[in-house]
Amino acid sequence: MSEPKADDQRPKLEIDKVxxxxxxxxxxxxxxxxxxxxxxxxxxxxxxxxxxxLLWSMSGLHGVSGGEIRLDGVPITKPHRDIGLVFQESNLLPWRNLRGNILFPYEITGETPDHDWIAHLLERVGLKGFEDAMPGALSGGMQQRASIVRALSQHPSVLLMDEPFGALDSFTREDMNRLVEEIWLESKTTIVFITHSIEEAVFLSDRVVVLSGRPGSVAAIHDIDLPRPRTDEVMASRQVFDLMNAIKGGIAGARTKAAE
Amino acid sequence: MGDITPEFQKKRGGGGVDVTNLSAFAAGGASRTQAEIVAIIATAIIVIGGLELALRLFEVPLYIMPPPSAIAMALIKDFPFIAPHLGHTLVELFAGFAIGASIGLILAAVITQFPFSEKIIAPYILLLVTTPMLALVPLLILRFGFGYTPRIIAVALASGPMVMINAATGFRRVDSAKIALARSYGASTLQIFWKIRAPMALPMILVGLMIGSIFGLLTAVGAEMVGGGFGLGNRLTSYSSMIQMPQFFAVVLILSLLGIAIYVTFFLIGKKWASWDA
Structure with a gap:
């Protein structure tokens, strides 16, 4: 998904005093x-x-009151073709089967569906053969996999994920985290991921931004300098333990500050 | 996968009007066991046979309550004569319901887009829902004569508001995340309406159509009883005035079956097109 024209030194997304x-x-x-x-x-x-x-502002669904959010240097003012969104709790349309849900973006934009790519994605997330199933008949994990396919179907270069696995049990959640890492290693999409889970954040991220509450502002940014793929071994290391404690401490600090 | 999909309109707290959930239908037509079929037939025989027996045993006069056998005989013998009247009633019902439901649906779709207009219109709709349209029939007859027109207007006035309030409830069930999804792909207001709001409202629209058509049937028959020389309602007044009770109850039976047919039709439509879990 690399874009040869773009200047590789420039940040993909700039959140500038928003x-x-x-x-x-x-x-x-x-x-x-x-x-x-x-x-x-x-x-x-x-x-x-x-x-x-913040994530909805990055997606262009919300405007900002001050500052600017830029994608490849261009301010985002409305939903952008190059940004895919994954919502909390899958947000599939329950009256459409999986195929109908995944083709929904194409129906809206009027583009011709990239069937090969969609078939590849479905196979990749393990949903091949479930195209005719209704969302209500699938597990939460499968629904969220389908919503990831929907978000990736139009080749976005940025994927914004809003607590996508918050409603899933911890085992399914770990599977989904691995899936996201695999897809990312394969496609090298830029991903912004919102989560409540520090473990999930450390597992997935190159960097973790800690927001403090009311009003939200950046309290700390942690570099996660761990090898990929992040195996169980990596995740069990002393370094991960220290990182998680540091982030946890930062959030606790942010909470007491917010409570004052 | 088909048989795992949830039933039409699962009962949820605060889910609004919901009359489509009688367990007899929700259980699913094809899944009845032999024992259940036997029980259903046995119950019918006991109820109808018991009624027949009791009426004969206590020698209840025919003009008070005719036995089921007499009603069945009247239905068979007089059906050729009743059939044209049934046709008239159906014409009034279909025409009035088509007009009322169309206006009700359009109004519901439009006013829910503009919450301000909804506040202004709501009292009048409530007035229409609560006013018995039959009260207006003599007035309508004075103005439009004894033909179809006053009856069709009464049916439209009775069914339209019912369709409207239920459809409006459906259209108001906004899921902001689903609208945000559509907007994130740059959907227009019209696309959001057709691809998100309308399908989300469909279960409630169907409930509204069903209640509206049943209200329409009642109003059509009532209007026929007020005046005019045709229609099932006219048969009811005429048979009762001539104390032809078997024929009278035969007409009542036809009306009941008509009501059930309407119910089952909308239930099956709902099962086919709105069986997703809202």
Whole structure:
């Protein structure tokens, strides 16, 4: 998915002093970080700290009140062709079968579906043969796999994932994390991942951004300098333990600050 | 996969009006066991046979309550005469319902797009729902005569608001995440309506259509009883005034079967097209 024209040195996404207010309520205050090309960045933080608000602003669904979000140097003001979204709890349309759900983006944009790519993705996530199944008949993990296929179906260069596995049990969640890493290793999409789980953040990310709450602002950015793929062995190392504690400490600090 | 898909309109807390969930249908037609079929037939025989026996045993006069056998005989013997009246009632029902339901659906779709207009219109719709349209029939007859017109107007006025309030409930069931999904691909307002709002509203629309058509049937028969020389309602007044009770109950039976047919039709449509779990 590399784009030869683009300047590889420039960050893929720039979150430049972004603030967001709803009336008098300030949800985000001068959030400032960038996401490099082909990087996975997780955003963690306490509930209600504005993670989802920030992600929706990055997707162009929300405007910002101050600052700017840029994709390849161009400000994002509305939903962008190059950005795929994965929602909480799959967000499949329950009246359509999997095929209908995955082709939904193409119906909206009026483009001709890339059937080979979709077939490849379905096989990749283990949903081959389930094209005619209704979402209600599938497990939560399968539904979320289908929603990942939907998000990737139009070849986005950025994938924004909003707590995609929060509703899944821990085993399914680990499988899904591995799947995301595999897909990323294969396609080198730039991924921004929101999660409550520090373990998930460390497993997936190149960097973890800790947001502090009310108003949401960047409290810390941790580099996750671990080899890939992140095997059980890597994840059981002392380094991971220390990283997770550091992030946990940062979030705890952010929470007490928010409570004051 | 088909048989794992959830049943039409699963009961949920605060799910609005829901009359499509009688267990007899929800159990699924094909899955009845032999024992169940025997039980169903046995119950029918006991109820109908018991009624027949009791009416004969206590020598209840025919003009108070005719036995089932007399009703069945009347239905068979007089059906050729009743059939054209059934046709008239159906014409009124279909025409009135088509007009009422179309206007109701369009109004529901439009007003839910503009919450402000909904606040203004809501009291009038409530007025239409709660006013018995039969009360207007004498007035309509004065204006439009004894033909189809006053009856069709009454049916439309009775069914339209029912369709509208239920459809509006459906259209109001907005799932912001699904609309955000459509918007993230740059969907237009019209695309969001047809691809997200309308399918989400479909189960409630079907409930509205069913309630509306049953209200329409009742109103059609009621309007026929008020005036005019044709229709099943006219047969009811005429048979009862002539104390032809077997014929009277034969017409009642036809009306009941018509109501059941409407119910089953919408139930099957719902099962086919709206069986996803909302």
């Amino acid at each position: 603030s967001k207010a709803y009336g008098d309520f300030l949800a985000l205050r001068e959030c400032d970080f960038s996401v490099a090309r082909n990087e996975i960045v997780s955003i963690v933080g306490p509930s209600g700290c504005g993670k989802t608000t």
